């Protein structure tokens with residue numbers, strides 16, 4: 001076949017360890033034979049981040065801002081142990097954090113479902129996508145102890161003058177604890193825009209929940225801003241036949257449990273922290289969870305939700321066989337190619353990406369999979385078989 005042509009480059013962010021190995025193999029086996037791939041390449045591997053004083057991370061994020069679509073490989077977030085392993089100049093910050101700050105985006109996670117791999121919640125037959133607001137609340141709160149006899153106030157000031165003073169608590173009967181937290185209208189608004197865009201893109205109904213019956217001002221502000229922003233999207237939602245529902249967080253949990261899935265669940269920071277682990281676990285393997293960062297002005301960065309799979313990489317370095325699941329990384333590529341195709345009006349690119357996704361899913365459904373899925377797989381008439389990392393990619397290529 002003649003290779004599919006691209007117009008605008010994809011921003012390609014390479015990464016670390018086992019996922020870096022898979023990255024090159026995915027391109028070689030599943031993409032380059034069919035697509036005249038145009039990318040602007042940034043090496044976010046830890047060695048190069050250290051060499052460039054992390055400048056490469058910032059440059060790649062600015063490129064994502066410029067071109068609108070990026071695909072990212074998993075990267076190491078340095079800790080003390082990595083400092084000595086890679087002899088780093090500095091404990092560089094998480095690249096994902098840096099990119100998210102520059103794009104001001106929200107991260108959406110969604111599972112990839114296959115026949116034969118059942119959710120721990122049997123009713124969830126469709127994916128639940130989850131968005132977590134990643135700014136403020138308890139994550140940037142200040143706290144203190146209060147002694148018996150102390151009074152604690154919430155005080156606001158402007159130009160050195162006190163504007164308001166609200167008693168938090170009079171600790172006259174005994175000591176206790178206090179916490180002060182905040183959020184920003186702009187951050188909440190950006191979050192709302194990203195969520196409504198994602199719901200439209202993926203044609204999923206959306207739910208957002210807080211506890212505004214108790215927290216009338218704080219959570220009430222979230223509710224109000226979401227309602228204001230939704231007014232801009234209401235028509236588009238109607239046209240796509242999806243709805244947006246605001247509810248209370250406890251009601252949301254009950255609804256999600258009873259549902260078949262097939263929705264976007266937008267969560268405040270803490271709710272998202274807790275619920276994303278629950279939802280991800282319910283759907284099985286980390287190797288089947290995708291992640292996309294969406295900015296409020298419609299820029300996209302696609303990646304797998306898992307890390308660099310270090311344990312498998314050390315096996316690989318020793319020359320041992322690995323069976324690492326590449327599905328989420330493949331879907332990062334297809335997500336990015338599809339988005340690029342949509343934005344540039346290249347239908348063949350969109351179709352190609354969809355076919356690659358189907359081929360990957362069919363491979364598993366027909367019983368050829370990596371080790372992480374083996375014990376989860378149960379399908380009548382299909383005997384599951386464990387393939388190594390490269391065999392799995394070749395099994396997908398055969399179907400593609």
Ligand code: NAP
Pocket residue numbers: 073074075076077078096286287303304305306307308309310311312323324325326370372
């Ligand atoms: P991880 O790489 O996600 O791996 C944790 C374990 O989950 C693996 O050891 C493996 O279990 C299983 N697993 C994850 N992905 C898999 C896949 N594709 N196929 C098969 N099994 C898979 O998390 P981590 O070990 O905590 O972190 C490793 C490095 O990744 C760290 O340096 C961290 O900073 C980085 N990280 C990066 C990102 C990102 O860039 N978005 C996200 C998270 C972590 P078994 O060993 O039992 O097979």
Ligand code: MG
Pocket residue numbers: 272273274276277
């Ligand atoms: Mg968590």
